[in-house]
Amino acid sequence: VQIAADDPLVVVQALRTVRRLARGTAGTRWLMAGFTRAPGPATHRNLMGQLDGTGNPDLADPAQRSRILLSGPDAPAWLAGGSYAVVRRIRMLLEHWEGLPLEHREQAVGRRVADGAPLTGGTEFTPADLDAARPDGVPVIAANAHVRLAAPASNGGATMLRRSWSYFDGLRQDGTPDAGTLFVAWQNDPRSAFVPVQRRPARTDALARYVVHESSAVFAVPGGAEPGDWVGRALLAP
Ligand code: HEM
Known part of the structure; x- marks a missing residue:
């Protein structure tokens, strides 16, 4: 819940x-207890200081919403209209991260810290140009940048909706913050969304050095209920 x-x-x-x-x-x-910004725009800053949520799919379109989020024809009947949520507690090595030069932090993600714009220019919602290269051939968005490796275009179209929370649970015994992201990603099938995307970043992503995945779970989430009915009835009291 x-x-x-x-x-x-x-x-x-x-x-x-x-x-x-x-x-x-x-x-x-x-x-686990998490928090985000006060109500306002869809994107918020996470504890690494980055604008988070920019590259999420636009689910105002019902066709996209059902393609990305809602269970498909292969799902069991009790999951009709439901979805899957991958939840991970990801601790951030904040003291390490905050000591890095701005340019390094921006290259690790592929976006500017100040406004979330891709390093290829524009504003927060300008699409990142993953093909752009400097005159010497070096890609503007690094080969191991998080947005490159996590993008649907780099993962056979794998798309998820990230709705993460920040957490701050005080200090660890070594004095470093016990803080990070309660990462929550919604999708209609984790096998074709979260799993392939996570497999790649886990090996090569520039951000991976600054975070520790502490726990992970996947939940099947039944769809909403009509008035008088209740969530999960088709599974628990068929
Ligand atoms: C603490 C760990 C993480 C941090 C700090 C982080 C941070 C970010 C940031 C700053 C962005 C760019 C802004 C945005 O589009 O939201 C981003 C994009 C993204 N991240 Fe993460 N992320 C983390 C973990 C993950 C994990 C575990 C996954 C999935 C396996 C993931 C998947 C994505 C995706 C799909 C995008 C959008 C890429 C695009 O198409 O532009 N992230 N992340």
Whole structure:
């Protein structure tokens, strides 16, 4: 269960209510608390200081939404109208990252820190030109830049919707921040979206050096319910 609200007090209250109502039927194995910016534009800054969410698919178009997010014809009937969420707790090595020169941080991602624009120019939502090269032949967006390796164009069209949260759980015993991203990626089939994309960055991505993947899970998320019905009934009480 993911509980979100503009006001953290509401989140805690909802969590306590859900736990109380579920008593005897379902319990809590683990719980993580995250945050994002105040309500506003779709993109936010993550704890590495980068604008995050820019390259997400535009799901205003219902055809795209159902192609990218909603379960397809191969999915079990109980998942109709549902989706899959990959959730990862990814700690950021912030002290290491923050000590790097700006140019290095921008090359690792392929976008400018100040405004999120691709290093090939324009503004935040200008498409990145992955083919652009300097006169000496060196690509403007580095071969190992995160946006190059994660882009659908580099992964046979693999597309996901990232809706991540930041977390800050104080300091670790060594004094470094216990902080990073609660990465959440939605898609209709992780085998053709998250998995192939993660396999590549895990090996070669320039960002990989500055993060530690601490835990990972994948959830099948049933679709919404009509009034009077309840979420997951087709699975739990068919
Ligand atoms: C803490 C770890 C990570 C950080 C700090 C991070 C940061 C970023 C940033 C700054 C961008 C560019 C802005 C944007 O489009 O949102 C981006 C893009 C992206 N990231 Fe990550 N990311 C992380 C992990 C991951 C992981 C694990 C995946 C999936 C395996 C992923 C997939 C993507 C995708 C698909 C894009 C869009 C690429 C495009 O088409 O432009 N990221 N990420």
